[in-house]
Amino acid sequence: xGLADRRIAILQSNYIPWRGYFDIINLCDIFVFLDDVQYTxxxxxxxxxxxxxxxxxxxxxxxxxxxxxxxxxxxTRISDPSWAASHWRSIELSYRRAPHFxxxxxxxxxxxxxxxxxxxxxxxxxxxxxxxxxxxxxxxELLDSAALAVDATKxxxxxxxxxxxxxxxxxxxxSAAAYLDLDAFAAAGIAVEWMRYDTQISYSQVxxxxxxANVSALDMLFNVGEDARDLLVGxxxxxxxxxxxxxxxxxx
Numbered sequence: 001x002g003l004a005d006r007r008i009a010i011l012q013s014n015y016i017p018w019r020g021y022f023d024i025i026n027l028c029d030i031f032v033f034l035d036d037v038q039y040t041x042x043x044x045x046x047x048x049x050x051x052x053x054x055x056x057x058x059x060x061x062x063x064x065x066x067x068x069x070x071x072x073x074x075x076t077r078i079s080d081p082s083w084a085a086s087h088w089r090s091i092e093l094s095y096r097r098a099p100h101f102x103x104x105x106x107x108x109x110x111x112x113x114x115x116x117x118x119x120x121x122x123x124x125x126x127x128x129x130x131x132x133x134x135x136x137x138x139x140x141e142l143l144d145s146a147a148l149a150v151d152a153t154k155x156x157x158x159x160x161x162x163x164x165x166x167x168x169x170x171x172x173x174x175s176a177a178a179y180l181d182l183d184a185f186a187a188a189g190i191a192v193e194w195m196r197y198d199t200q201i202s203y204s205q206v207x208x209x210x211x212x213a214n215v216s217a218l219d220m221l222f223n224v225g226e227d228a229r230d231l232l233v234g235x236x237x238x239x240x241x242x243x244x245x246x247x248x249x250x251x252x
Contacts, residue, residue: 004168005168005169006029006030006165006166006167006168006169007027007028007029007167007168007170007171008029008030008032008161008162008165008167008169008170008171009024009025009027009028009030009031009032009170009171009172009173010031010032010034010145010158010161010162010170011031011032011033011034011173012034012035012045012073013033013035013045013073013121013122013125013126013129014044014045014125014129015044015046015047015048015061015121015125015128016048016059016128016132016216016217016218017048017129017132017216018048018214018215018216018217019200019213019220019232020195020197020200020233021129021217022132022136022138022217022232023195023197023232023233024171024173024195025129025133025140026138026140027171027195027233028140028171029140029141030140030141030142030143030165030167031140031141031142031143032142032143032144032145032148032161032165033122033126033142033143033144033145034145035072035073035074035122035144035145035146036072036073036074036144036145037072037073037145038070038072038073039063039065039071039072039073039075039076039121045076046060046061046063046076046121047060048215048216049214049215049216050090050091050094050095050215050216050218050219051094051205051206051207051212051215051219052090052093052094052207053094053207055212056212056214057090057094059087059090059091060083061078061083061121061124062078062079062080062083063076063077063078063079063121064076064077064078064079073121073122074122074146075120076120076121076122077119077120077121078118078119078120078121078124081116081117082116083116084113084115085112085116087112088108088109091218092105092109094206094207095206095222098206098222098223099206099222099223099224099225100222100223100224100225100226101222103225104222107131108131108218111127111128111131114127115127115128126142130142132217132218132221135221135228136221136228136229136232137229138232143165148161148164150164155180155184156184158170158176158180159181159188159190162185162188162190163190167190168189168190168191169190169191169192169193170185170191170193171193171239172192172193172194172195173195174194174195177194180192193239194239195239197213197233199233199234200231200233201231203220203223203231205219205223206222206223
């Protein structure tokens with residue numbers, strides 16, 4: 001990016017996200033949490049996978065959804081505080097033989113103890129996202145979409161957030177290809193870039209091959225340690241400039 005460029009990404013918070021989520025954050029000047037939108041069930045907001053000796057396993061944060069069909073992500077509350085201890089036990093059992101687990105064990109045990117006392121999903125997600133950012137040495141500025149108070153929906157809202165923050169580039173995940181108004185972005189002088197994950201480098205994982213990509217970034221930290229930073233997609237990674245040219249890539 002040039003000196004005048006400002007790349008922004010806008011995504012909902014996810015629970016202990018996969019490495020691709022952090023690839024996007026790392027490539028941006030500003031990353032905006034879009035948690036004042038409707039919570040979606042059976043999605044990445046409250047769950048993710050870890051790698052175990054018997055294959056990938058879901059870890060799901062229990063949330064209150066009965067009768068709350070239109071609640072926002074930021075308003076979604078936890079239904080059972082015992083989830084944190086259970087998740088930590090699963091992580092410990094799965095990764096205790098990983099080469100770098102000991103280096104992170106005390107830190108993440110403490111984070112799970114803190115998470116047990118949090119009442120809202122957004123706060124839990126951000127606790128872990130910010131912790132993983134520290135361990136990956138990512139310094140991107142984080143903002144909340146709710147604080148920007150943009151009165152618009154879907155593509156128009158994304159565009160207005162970009163305008164307010166002085167974006168020259170908007171880096172999007174693949175799923176937004178279904179609704180982004182590319183003509184409106186072009187008229188505003190904001191280039192839309194589509195994230196691809198073709199250039200992700202695999203790494204050795206505890207429990208052996210085959211390599212499993214679509215798991216929490218904790219897997220990368222525990223297996224690779226401080227060198228996990230070097231596995232993030234670089235600034236020269238390939239972006240698809242037009243979603244019509246093909247599927248932008250695999251993601252959560």
